[in-house]
Amino acid sequence: MDSVFQGEIHLTRYLDTQGQLLKPLPDNPALTDWLQCCYRNMVLARALDTKAIALQRTGQMGTYASMLGSEAIDVSIGLCMQPDDVLVPYYRNHASQYLRGAAMEEILLYWGGDERGNACAGMNQDFPNCVPIATQALHACGVASAMKIRGEKRAALTVCGDGGTSKGDFMEALNVAGAWQLPVVFVVNNNQWAISVPRAIQCGAQTLAQKAFGAGIRGEQVDGNDAIAMHEVLNRALERARDGKGPTLIEAISYRLSDHTTADDATRYRDNEELKAGWEREPIRRLQGFLHQQGWWDEAREKAWQEEVSQMVQRAVDHYLATPAQPVESMFDHLYAELPARLQEQRDWAQVRAMQGGSHHDDA
Numbered sequence: 001m002d003s004v005f006q007g008e009i010h011l012t013r014y015l016d017t018q019g020q021l022l023k024p025l026p027d028n029p030a031l032t033d034w035l036q037c038c039y040r041n042m043v044l045a046r047a048l049d050t051k052a053i054a055l056q057r058t059g060q061m062g063t064y065a066s067m068l069g070s071e072a073i074d075v076s077i078g079l080c081m082q083p084d085d086v087l088v089p090y091y092r093n094h095a096s097q098y099l100r101g102a103a104m105e106e107i108l109l110y111w112g113g114d115e116r117g118n119a120c121a122g123m124n125q126d127f128p129n130c131v132p133i134a135t136q137a138l139h140a141c142g143v144a145s146a147m148k149i150r151g152e153k154r155a156a157l158t159v160c161g162d163g164g165t166s167k168g169d170f171m172e173a174l175n176v177a178g179a180w181q182l183p184v185v186f187v188v189n190n191n192q193w194a195i196s197v198p199r200a201i202q203c204g205a206q207t208l209a210q211k212a213f214g215a216g217i218r219g220e221q222v223d224g225n226d227a228i229a230m231h232e233v234l235n236r237a238l239e240r241a242r243d244g245k246g247p248t249l250i251e252a253i254s255y256r257l258s259d260h261t262t263a264d265d266a267t268r269y270r271d272n273e274e275l276k277a278g279w280e281r282e283p284i285r286r287l288q289g290f291l292h293q294q295g296w297w298d299e300a301r302e303k304a305w306q307e308e309v310s311q312m313v314q315r316a317v318d319h320y321l322a323t324p325a326q327p328v329e330s331m332f333d334h335l336y337a338e339l340p341a342r343l344q345e346q347r348d349w350a351q352v353r354a355m356q357g358g359s360h361h362d363d364a
């Protein structure tokens with residue numbers, strides 16, 4: 001028998017868990033500034049995340065999907081994409097959205113159930129949050145097709161979780177991206193859990209990145225807790241896409257340090273030892289260790305930045321809490337360009353009932 005196909009998946013990693021370099025830094029003079037900027041935004045992301053959970057726990061916000069543990073992935077995406085690339089996110093990319101122009105108070109508004117948070121002026125052509133698993137992978141292929149047809153030097157980047165890679169939508173998206181050689185980058189945030197389903201029983205393949213082979217596209221793994229590695233792998237994939245060299249699937253290995261969402265309690269299905277091991281690998285302490293060793297960050301800067309960050313987040317929270325609720329009929333307003341008559345009728349009814357101060361409980 002002749003071997004007709006060989007495939008290999010490479011893992012990119014620069015930092016060990018303490019932030020020690022495992023190999024020489026890439027030769028890139030801009031990296032010093034980039035890594036400091038990345039670190040500052042990872043700290044900001046964590047502060048926003050902590051506050052968002054506190055708001056939900058105190059009844060001031062709705063169900064929230066934490067980004068605890070995926071800060072290096074989300075911030076690197078936000079910093080590596082060009083403004084005219086298009087982000088097609090899932091429900092855990094708040095830091096990427098913030099860096100691409102969403103205000104923190106808008107992010108809070110969305111999770112507070114207010115659609116205005118999903119239509120931020122600063123987000124340009126980026127897509128809103130996608131909650132139905134993996135459907136966004138196909139939307140990103142549509143965006144990338146348009147870019148290709150127009151001959152534009154842009155890329156679409158979409159994110160999903162490890163569980164999302166089991167959906168037909170994901171496999172169909174990889175297939176069309178390969179068949180049409182689309183300028184799209186698929187980032188899989190492999191945080192090892194899909195609610196209560198662990199990665200080990202999610203898929204029989206050794207890596208999720210090798211799903212790329214079936215579609216004829218590039219696939220690779222990266223340590224998603226290592227910002228230096230994320231920077232390299234994302235830039236390479238985005239440049240290839242913009243240069244017409246085709247799509248890439250990036251499996252970013254991370255760990256979900258939080259519950260799935262605030263509606264979940266992971267202690268019911270997850271071993272505490274595993275969580276403790278996850279904290280040993282977390283991205284912020286790792287990058288902080290590295291920056292300290294290089295003399296690019298110190299205690300004084302850390303203290304000043306922590307203070308600034310808590311003020312920034314508090315300002316966003318104040319703004320969010322002071323935003324008057326939308327009228328009840330606004331729930332119909334982002335569904336159709338032109339509302340069908342039946343829904344228009346319901347909208348009118350809701351408006352009248354709200355003006356009368358009624359609720360759905362008091363009549364039939």
Ligand SMILES: Cc1ncc(C[n+]2csc(CCOP(=O)(O)OP(=O)(O)O)c2C)c(N)n1
Pocket residue numbers: 092131132133160161162163164165189191193194195256260
């Ligand atoms: C089509 C669809 N099916 C089921 C769900 C319910 N659901 C929400 S999150 C989730 C698990 C996703 O896990 P993963 O893809 O690993 O992403 P993570 O949340 O871990 O980042 C499921 C099944 C959904 N939102 N959409």
Ligand SMILES: [Mg+2]
Pocket residue numbers: 161162163189190191192193194195
């Ligand atoms: Mg997951």
